[in-house]
Amino acid sequence: MILYCATTNAGKLREFRLAAQSFAGGRIRVEQLPDLGRIPPCEETGSTFEENAIQKALYYSRLAPGLLFAEDSGLEVNALGGAPGVFSARFAGPAATDEANNRLLLEKLRGIEDRSARYVCVAALAEGGRLIRTFSGAVAGRILESPRGSGGFGYDPLFYYEPFGATFAEVSAERKMAVSHRGQALRQMFEWLAAGAQEG
């Protein structure tokens, strides 16, 4: 089975493909939507991850030759009232790099003791402009004072996960996927799809 996605984030795409391998044993292949580069990007105007995931899934699934999922995710920092939240990708500006976002996060947390945070992910599955289901996951961690590790993407070098004694950028993609917000949401989605649940 082919499952389309519409992300242009290389880090996410790598994790989507790893999740398909890990959770659906290769029975589901994740492909980018054909001609994605020529499709105007979907607006993300929701105030929650779920709203944005659904908005993207409905928009892109109208243009997909089959089943499609869209995912919205981000980092919520308690001391910042849940920011950057749905603005995680564009925290430091509309086309911000991961480095710029991480720098801004460290600036905002300078001198703040409570560094607790969580990653949240919502995946929405749709076909032909019709929403089928959503799946979600979250993982708690803490924001370090300086980056560690070179794996992962986004805020991973700053996201310290206590049970590993390491940041998400210091562990393998497989270890991160076993516990991450995205791993939890995608595990549910792939297992549900692999069980043929959407056919009923």
Ligand code: IMP
């Ligand atoms: P989206 O593409 O609008 O969902 O933006 C997601 C953003 O949240 C990414 O660009 C990252 O900044 C951040 N993010 C989400 N998941 C992760 C993760 O697993 N690791 C690091 N950063 C993440």
